[in-house]
Amino acid sequence: MMKLRRQAREMSLQVLYAMEMSGEPVDQVITDVLLLNENPECDETLLRDLVRHTSANRESIDERIRNRSRNWDFNRIALIDKIILRQAIAELIFSEDIPPRVTISEAIELAKKYSTDDSHVFINGLMDRIYHDLIEEGRIFPEVTET
Structure with missing residues (x-):
């Protein structure tokens, strides 16, 4: 399941x-x-949902990024980083069955794999x-951590 979702995120x-x-x-x-x-194994529903939610809500998602990227000119953020951020924000908002920490962790992994050495920190x-x-x-609701 996790591998199928990771593949869906990469394809998205x-x-x-x-x-x-x-x-x-x-x-x-x-x-x-x-x-x-070549028709890889992936969670095609997640792939389609991520693409649709990310593209349909791009303006409001970009506004969130602008408001939170202090000291960064939005136009100077690398395109791949913007896309990773847009996709992760859409996943946080619209994929209620995926824990937020998983979404954030996956965004960091995508940045490590596809972007610059420092992008994952940003x-x-x-x-x-x-x-x-x-x-x-x-x-969204905060995750309950077990003690």
């Missing part, structure tokens, strides 16, 4: 990046990415602040 990242570069419609890019990856800090904002807004 590919789809969102390809959409950014090509301007092609969502369904076409998803189909193309699935074909290019993404971790930003996601932590956004996670707490979403709790304050009542959009």
